[in-house]
Amino acid sequence: MFSRQLYIQIIVRVALLSGTIFGMAWHIVRSPDVSLAIIYGLIALLTGVMLVRFMNTTNRKLAYFFQAVQNEDSTLRFSEKLGGKSVKDLNRELNRVNRMISDARKETREQERYFSTVVEHASTGIVTFDGQGFVHLANSAARQLTGTDPLTHIRQLSRRDPKLFECFTTLSPGENALIRLRDGDNTRQLALRSSEFRSPGKNLRLIAIQDIKGELDERELDAWIKLIRVLTHEIMNSIAPIVSLSETLAELNKEKACPETAHTTAQGLEVIRERGNNLIEFVDSYRKITRLPKPKSVEFGAQELLEKIRILVSGEPNTENVSFQLVSRPENLRLFADETQVAQALINIVRNALQALEQVKDAKIEISAFSDSERRPCIKVRNNGPEIPADILEEIFVPFFSTKENGSGVGLSLSRQIMRLHGGQLFANSNSENGTAFTLRFPAKRNHTDTESFSSKEIPAEAGTSK
Structure with missing residues (x-):
């Protein structure tokens, strides 16, 4: 609409300029009196100046508009109340286009912020x-x-x-x-x-x-669990009839066979029964790995848990030769987990530490509770025993793996599965300077009522109860 009004304005001014020029030329040719021609000339000059001014005003507005667009200046506004109708229409359209460009830029910035936030929090x-x-x-x-x-x-x-x-x-x-x-x-x-x-x-x-370490650990543990279930099922199916049959034969031989044969047969069957029962007990110990119940999580204090662990392991061998240090920073640190299962995991780890410290002078075990940099509660069990070689450190959580002559290789595997069921992690680190440390890392509990229970960094165990 405004373009038609602009064209009309230009056409009127051009027509007026052309008419005054034509009138001035006609009077110069037809009449010796040049006064009227001069008047026509002045009118033509004034009309030309008005045309140039009109065109410059429009061009300046367009130039300002494009400069504002280039500089991303959305504050530029043209008056929609002053000037003729064509000028008002032009100003109105320029303002409308400027608002459209400004809105498009705002939408683009919002999308950029949205995608930046998504990428940042991925x-x-x-x-x-x-x-x-x-x-x-x-x-x-x-x-x-x-x-x-x-x-x-x-x-x-x-x-x-x-x-x-x-x-x-x-x-x-x-x-x-x-x-x-x-x-x-x-x-x-x-x-x-x-x-x-x-x-x-x-x-x-x-x-x-x-x-993907967590996913790899879970898949590895799942594979071991499936294998254990198959093995235990097949072993139990094979051993149970052997034990039952040996008991029956032993009774029959005691009643009907001659004394010497009965004694020898009964003695051999007794050995079979004894070994079979031992094997059943052996298999039952491994069933623990695949039959852990779902954790019943409750909120409890970390310091109280550490004190319980210290009491529960007090009867273990070598405890009289080991100095214990317990610390919780802050003291009111709270955990949300199955206290019984977590205690069992810690007992398994402390038992391993006690065995590792049998030949160590000034043996120490430090059990500390803290929150890591990601606001996740952690419990660390550190001992000053000998360094675990890197190749063995990678295998200690594998079921049945043990460096001890009479070890079952179940304790650490069971502890890691307990942490897995809690949605947490259990990992180990060992070196000659700091000894060996096992860290239980729990998932952060959202909207925790005790904000002080999450510190920004680990506080090393410096003071606590010591033996």
């Missing part, structure tokens, strides 16, 4: 970088998993772990890689996947990172 680590290695995006999960914050160039990863940096630089688009990364007392099993896309003006590489 559990999968995401890193994008260009051909020179400069990082364009690294969300919080990526910075946490790689242990590098801030992450501005992938070369920073070489200081964290050279193998991790090598994976980032050599992984081709579409390829996957697994890398083991130490994180303090914990070990991360990172799965990396690479892809490539083009951003305006450059090619970018995207690396997606996931910590």
Whole structure:
């Protein structure tokens, strides 16, 4: 609408200018009196000036408008009440277009903030970088998993772990890689996947990172549980008839056979029965791994649990030669778990520690409760015993694995499954300087009523009850 009014304004002014010029020329040719021609000339000049001014005003408005659009200035407004109808219509349309552009920009920014928030809070680590290695995006999960914050160039990863940096630089688009990364007392099993896309003006590489150690541990434990169930079922089916039959034969031989044969047969059958019963007891011990009940979680104090553990293990061998230190920081730290099952897991770990300290002078066991940097309650059992070799440390949670001559290899496997059923983790770390530590990490309880029970870092055991 405003364009038609603009055209009419221009046509009227051009027609008026043309008419005055034609009138001035006609009077110059037809009449010797030039006064009227001069008047026509002045009118033509004034009309031309008005036309130029009109066009410049419109051009300036358009120039201001485009400059405001270029500078993302949404505050520019043209008056819709002053000037002629065509000017008002032009101003109105320019304001409308400016509002549309401003609304589109706001919507784009909101979408950018939304997707940025989604990427930042995604559990999968995401890193994008260009051909020179400069990082364009690294969300919080990526910075946490790689242990590098801030992450501005992938070369920073070489200081964290050279193998991790090598994976980032050599992984081709579409390829996957697994890398083991130490994180303090914990070990991360990172799965990396690479892809490539083009951003305006450059090619970018995207690396997606996931910590799959928990999933691998769960699948490994599930496989062991299935195997144990099959083995125990088959063994029990085979042993039970043997025991029953040996008992029957033993009774028959006592009644009917000659004294010497009966004695020998009965003695052999007695051995069979004894070994069969031992085997049944042996199999029953392994059934514990596959028959753990679902945890009945309640809230309880960490300090009270540590005191109970100290009392429960007081009758174990070698406790008189070991100094115990218990600490909970803060003292009112609360846990939400099955107290009985967690206590059993801790007892198994402390028993192993007591056995490891049999030949150690000034033996110590420190049991500390704290909250880690992610507000998750933890319990750590540390002893100053000999270092566990790395190849053995990887196997200690495997069912039936034991370095002890009479060990069953069930205790630590059972403890890890207890933590798994709680949605938590159990991991170990061992070195010659700090000894061996087992850490039970529980999931954070949301909306916890006791905000002081979550500290920002671990407080080492310095004081507590000591023997």
